[in-house]
Amino acid sequence: MSEQPPYLRIADVLRQRIASGEWQPGDRLPSRARFAEEYDVGDNVVRRAQEHLISxxxxxxxxxxxxxxxxxxxxxxxxxxxxxxxxGGxxxxxxxxxxxxxxxxxxxTEAKVPAPEDIARRLGIExxxxxxxxxxxxxGNGKPVQLSTSWEPYDLTGGTLIVLPEGGPYAGKGVVERMAAIGITISHAVEQPEPRTATTEExxxxxxxxxxxxxxxxxTYYAEDGRPVETADIVVPAAHCEIVYEIPINRP
Structure with a gap:
């Protein structure tokens, strides 16, 4: 069996020292240089060990x-x-x-990006x-909560005030409010959640x-006439967030 990489060995030692109570939540760790000297390794090994524990x-x-x-x-x-x-907002x-x-x-944001096949299918475009x-x-309070990649048809928003989701007078607004600004009423959204494992980048x-x-x-958001007007891939870490769906009930 191959020997454990040095950075994982250092990560295990640091994890044990934290578990023992040597450092409490919120405490600042000693410098990398100090750890490198203490464990007789390079600064890069300590950096990788700390990055591993950060992940x-x-x-x-x-x-x-x-x-x-x-x-x-x-x-x-x-x-x-x-x-x-x-x-609103x-x-x-x-x-x-x-x-x-x-x-x-x-x-x-990137404008005029050719739609991949799966995104085109979801948006009903070529x-x-x-x-x-x-x-x-x-x-949330400076800590990562979720990732999202949103796609909107350029033919729909090009030349309008909302072509850039984070630019112009409607910057930072939700899709429903932004689309309403150009006369499009969104009637509903469809969400399909699936569990999977995070990629390295995620x-x-x-x-x-x-x-x-x-x-x-x-x-995917849909307009009143059934057109898809925006689609997104949202990624939420299961360890940090639980997702609950609220379903309205129409009274007779």
Whole structure:
């Protein structure tokens, strides 16, 4: 059997020292240089060990400050349903506010992206037709909560005030409110959740271990005439969030 890589050996030692109570949640760890000297390894080995523990949620890095023992994270209860679409503004920000957290996000938008075959099928357009693609990283109190990649047909929003989801007067608004601004009323959304494991990139962005369980949601918004107007792939870490669906009941 091959010998354990040095960075995993150091990660195990650090994990044991944290478990023993040597450092408490919120404590700053000694410098990498100190650990490198203590364990007679290179600084790069310590860096990889700490990154490994960060991916498992045991440590957290703070830019310009150092590495800290992570505070225990309560599992968030995220309710999805009609009510979240009627509150105005950003549904995600409202979701986080209901949990007593500040909802923020980072994004990257690309205009005129040819639609892959599966996205084209979901949007009811030809494969290769132009779309506006926006990748999001959603944060609750600065910690990653979910990822999302949204696609909108360029023929639908091109030349309007909402062509860029995070630009113009409707920046940061939800899809329902943005589409209403160009005369499109969204009647419903369809969501298909599936459990799977996180990819390496997803794990890095969500601060979970590679291969950790996530809930992947394929969501599509539809206009009153049945047209799909936006589709998105949403990824939620199962260890940090539980997803609950609220189903309205129409009274007779």
């Amino acid at each position: 498992q949620g045991l440590l957290e890095g703070r830019a310009g400050s150092g590495t800290y023992v992570a505070e225990p994270r309560a599992r968030l209860r995220m309710v999805r349903g009609l009510a979240r679409e009627k509150r 950003s549904p995600f920000r409202a979701d986080m506010a209901a949990l007593g957290r500040a909802g923020t996000w980072e994004y990257r 494969a290769g037709a132009l779309t506006v693609r926006t990748a999001y990283e959603f944060l 794990a890095h962005l969500l601060g979970v271990q590679r291969g950790a369980l996530v809930t992947a949601i394929e969501r």
